[in-house]
Amino acid sequence: MKKLVMLLICVLASLPAFGQKSPDWLKAAVFYQIYPSSFQDSDGNGIGDLKGIQSRLDYVQSIGVNTIWLNPIFKSAFIDGGYDVIDYYQVDPRFGTNSGLVELVNEVHRRKMHIVLDLVAGHSSNQSEWFKQSMQADSNLQYSDYYIWAPNKPNDLSEQDASRWVEANAPRAKYYIKNYYDAQPALNYGFAHPDPKHPWEQAVDAPGPQAVRRELQNIITFWLEKGVDGFRVDMASSLVKGDPDKAATIALWKDLTGWFRGKYPEGVLIAEWFNPKQSIAAGFDVDFMRPGKLTSANERGSATPAKVYFAKAGEGSPADWEAYFKDQYESTVGKGYTSLPTGNHDQPRIAGEDRKDPAELKVLLAFLLTQPGIPLIYYGDELGMKYIANSPDVEGSRNRSGSRTPMQWDGSEDAGFSSSSKDKLYIPLDPDPNRPTVAKQDKDPNSQLNYVRGLLKLRKSAAALDNEGGLEFLSDVAQPYPLVYMRHKGNEKYVIAINPTNKSVEAKIVSQSAHRAIYSFGTTETSSYKTGNGVDTIQLPPVSAAVFKLE
Numbered sequence: 001m002k003k004l005v006m007l008l009i010c011v012l013a014s015l016p017a018f019g020q021k022s023p024d025w026l027k028a029a030v031f032y033q034i035y036p037s038s039f040q041d042s043d044g045n046g047i048g049d050l051k052g053i054q055s056r057l058d059y060v061q062s063i064g065v066n067t068i069w070l071n072p073i074f075k076s077a078f079i080d081g082g083y084d085v086i087d088y089y090q091v092d093p094r095f096g097t098n099s100g101l102v103e104l105v106n107e108v109h110r111r112k113m114h115i116v117l118d119l120v121a122g123h124s125s126n127q128s129e130w131f132k133q134s135m136q137a138d139s140n141l142q143y144s145d146y147y148i149w150a151p152n153k154p155n156d157l158s159e160q161d162a163s164r165w166v167e168a169n170a171p172r173a174k175y176y177i178k179n180y181y182d183a184q185p186a187l188n189y190g191f192a193h194p195d196p197k198h199p200w201e202q203a204v205d206a207p208g209p210q211a212v213r214r215e216l217q218n219i220i221t222f223w224l225e226k227g228v229d230g231f232r233v234d235m236a237s238s239l240v241k242g243d244p245d246k247a248a249t250i251a252l253w254k255d256l257t258g259w260f261r262g263k264y265p266e267g268v269l270i271a272e273w274f275n276p277k278q279s280i281a282a283g284f285d286v287d288f289m290r291p292g293k294l295t296s297a298n299e300r301g302s303a304t305p306a307k308v309y310f311a312k313a314g315e316g317s318p319a320d321w322e323a324y325f326k327d328q329y330e331s332t333v334g335k336g337y338t339s340l341p342t343g344n345h346d347q348p349r350i351a352g353e354d355r356k357d358p359a360e361l362k363v364l365l366a367f368l369l370t371q372p373g374i375p376l377i378y379y380g381d382e383l384g385m386k387y388i389a390n391s392p393d394v395e396g397s398r399n400r401s402g403s404r405t406p407m408q409w410d411g412s413e414d415a416g417f418s419s420s421s422k423d424k425l426y427i428p429l430d431p432d433p434n435r436p437t438v439a440k441q442d443k444d445p446n447s448q449l450n451y452v453r454g455l456l457k458l459r460k461s462a463a464a465l466d467n468e469g470g471l472e473f474l475s476d477v478a479q480p481y482p483l484v485y486m487r488h489k490g491n492e493k494y495v496i497a498i499n500p501t502n503k504s505v506e507a508k509i510v511s512q513s514a515h516r517a518i519y520s521f522g523t524t525e526t527s528s529y530k531t532g533n534g535v536d537t538i539q540l541p542p543v544s545a546a547v548f549k550l551e
């Protein structure tokens with residue numbers, strides 16, 4: 001009997017992540033994404049750095065966010081803005097030092113906030129020591145199998161796969177497989193279904209892929225031991241090759257996230273997967289959602305421009321979004337979190353030439369910041385910083401530089417971002433002399449900044465509106481405007497009504513059996529919610545949003 005109990009204990013102990021969940025602090029987490037080269041320069045070279053970020057923590061905290069995600073800060077060749085890492089154990093000198101990072105982490109923690117870094121798990125720089133060694137003719141060196149090398153390129157590759165083969169003519173072999181740019185060779189986590197005729201396709205449990213997996217654990221351990229709270233994992237779904245249903249990639253992450261959860265119960269892993277159904281099943285705590293046609297006609301990856309829902313013209317529909325969101329969100333409830341960001345370093349910002357009216361932005365923010373899951377504010381979106389079309393291509397940004405312009409702090413020449421001359425700035429500033437700044441908006445009670453602060457304060461004060469509060473769509477998708485939904489927890493209920501159009505709109509919804517609805521927050525108090533017999537009626541003026549508390 002004793003032996004049996006011991007055996008059971010051993011089995012349970014060896015099961016990764018057995019019964020363990022995300023840390024509690026995620027329940028109230030609100031993310032703030034910082035692109036480090038663009039946030040605050042402390043040494044006058046025109047490029048942002050860690051000391052700069054540290055000097056702005058009071059501001060970051062004042063927004064109402066509590067968890068910072070930094071885009072990559074490790075030693076890089078900057079062929080892809082830091083997503084081409086040369087040394088995963090070293091902060092790039094552009095940003096500071098390892099001990100400078102520890103100082104920043106401590107300052108963040110002193111404010112009871114958290115900080116996560118960006119882990120480029122799928123590929124390194126072609127200038128990393130690992131890659132340089134794996135190029136050598138001798139294939140028995142420590143890093144030889146960290147990458148995928150092949151002597152010849154098969155003819156039957158799909159177009160997408162073929163585009164990933166880079167002709168290197170290295171002593172080791174003619175080709176390697178990349179993930180994004182040529183300078184980003186894919187790390188070798190193995191193939192889901194290795195073809196014996198393709199000797200370069202190693203199994204996920206072959207020594208090379210297993211060594212890369214251990215390396216990833218070492219990197220994670222290295223930074224978590226320094227106090228970092230976790231990672232956002234770049235292209236997390238890309239690791240195992242030839243894995244269309246992602247089964248092998250999910251299995252790999254289950255292994256790693258299980259190990260992680262056991263070792264760092266307070267740590268978090270956030271996936272860049274854009275498929276919470278898969279990534280949460282793989283053990284991630286959070287995954288991002290794409291806003292689809294809600295906010296942008298030219299969503300990356302979509303061929304045809306669509307009618308945008310959040311546009312004054314009012315020609316869009318939330319139907320696709322509702323279906324997609326329900327499906328993804330419902331499969332993750334109680335297991336992990338979705339996150340619908342205001343933007344990121346890869347997408348055009350929500351503010352731009354096609355959406356520049358502050359009222360419109362406020363309506364969109366009311367929607368984004370009252371969703372379940374973890375809100376994320378991309379630096380500057382709290383001010384309405386614009387996507388600057390035709391910004392120069394910097395370090396592989398291509399047209400993404402328009403979303404990576406320097407943070408706008410004040411009315412000085414460099415907007416308080418740097419003391420360098422204007423022509424040395426990482427990316428040129430928004431040239432508009434009336435560009436929004438923290439200094440201006442901080443003082444103005446009606447500014448977008450203070451509106452965002454108000455929304456986040458409301459979110460914090462009401463359990464129904466927090467990351468785990470429930471969501472129910474109330475309006476009829478066949479009548480797309482306004483969009484009305486409820487957030488609820490226990491007996492607490494909030495109804496949110498959103499009207500992006502330039503017309504007054506009315507929604508009749510099934511009665512929520514409330515005595516009354518109190519306007520709690522929004523763009524204007526002139527909206528109304530009348531409780532009725534069998535039917536509740538909500539009226540909204542043009543371009544407005546309102547949050548009502550039901551009592």
Ligand code: GLC
Pocket residue numbers: 080083120180234235272345346
């Ligand atoms: C991710 C990053 C993007 C980068 C790419 C390759 O999608 O968000 O900025 O270029 O991965 O690493």
